[in-house]
Amino acid sequence: MYLFITQLSLFDIILSTDILPNFLYIILHDGCTMSLAGCILQLSFFAHAEASECFLLTVMSYDRYLAICKPLHYNSIMNQSNCIKSVIIIWVLGFTMALVDSISLCSLYYCGPNIIHHFFCDFEPIIELSCSDTTWIHNQIYVLGFIFVIAPFILIVISYIYIVITILKIKSITGRQKAFTTCSSHLTVVCIFYGTIAAVYLFPTKGQLDILNKFLSLFYTVMTPLLNPIIYTFRNKDFKKATEKIK
Structure with missing residues (x-):
């Protein structure tokens, strides 16, 4: 689990480093x-971090599923070799997403306005600058969105359905609390991450909703990377001891 949390921190660092300096300059x-070229490069790092995090959260949900539902098989499945392979696959998938996005945007012809009404180069704002027919690239977005965002979310939901069923079968209240505590941090991160992404990319962005869109984009590009380390340290005994010493 700590290996996956380390990877989550790396993706958050990539995302913050990619977005925050330019945002402060604005x-x-x-x-x-x-x-x-710089705009597409910024989008590439953004797409890599976001796509990789989607798959990472999926693997982490599977890790929690094994820990609670299949504890006797946990050590044999989530061994060091399999964990490292999972991390490598996640990085490759994230890079693939970024590469496909970059190639698609570079193939478009840009002749119109050159102003993006956003604080970073997101996919849709860049497409709006193109004079080419963007029907095919929108269809591509839907396909990639299903593969890299919706499908991982479905797998996470399925994992937590089995987790909840297993927790409800535990007779003791203490056992239920302990099992829920095991996955509470991850579930919180998933809700924040997917909740803001869904609000940004699944709803219209006209008028006041456009302002809300930018606010939510700010939340998951800047605030979420800030909150993730805090969320994962709430249940850490060493963190609690350090906090008590400060008090």
Whole structure:
């Protein structure tokens, strides 16, 4: 589990490093200029971090499923070799998502306005700058969105359905609390991550909703990476001891 949390921290660092410096510059200077290549590069790092995190949260949910539902098989399945293989696959899938997005955007022809009304180069704002027919690229977004976002979320939901069923079968209240505590941090991160992504990409963004869209984008690109370490340290005994010493 700590190996996966380390990877989650790395993806959060990539996301924050990719978005936050330019965002602060926009605030200080009321806007900024960026080349098209630089904009696509920013989107590539963003897409890599987000897609990788989707798959990582899925693997972490499977880890929790094994720990609660199949505890006797846990050590044999989630051994060091399989964990490292999982991490490598996650990085490769994230890189694939970023590469496909970059190639698709580079193939478009840009001749219209060159102003993005956003604080970072997201996929849809870049497409709006193109004069090409973008029907095919929107269809591609739906396919990639299902593979890299919706499918992992479905697997997470299935894992937690089995986890809840197993927890309800535990007779003692203490046992139920202990089992729920095992996955509470991960479940909180999943709800925050997928909740904001769904709100941003599944709802219209006109008028006041466009402002809400930007706020939610700010939440999952800046606030979520900040909250993740805090959420995962709530149940850590060493963290509690350190906090008590500060008090």
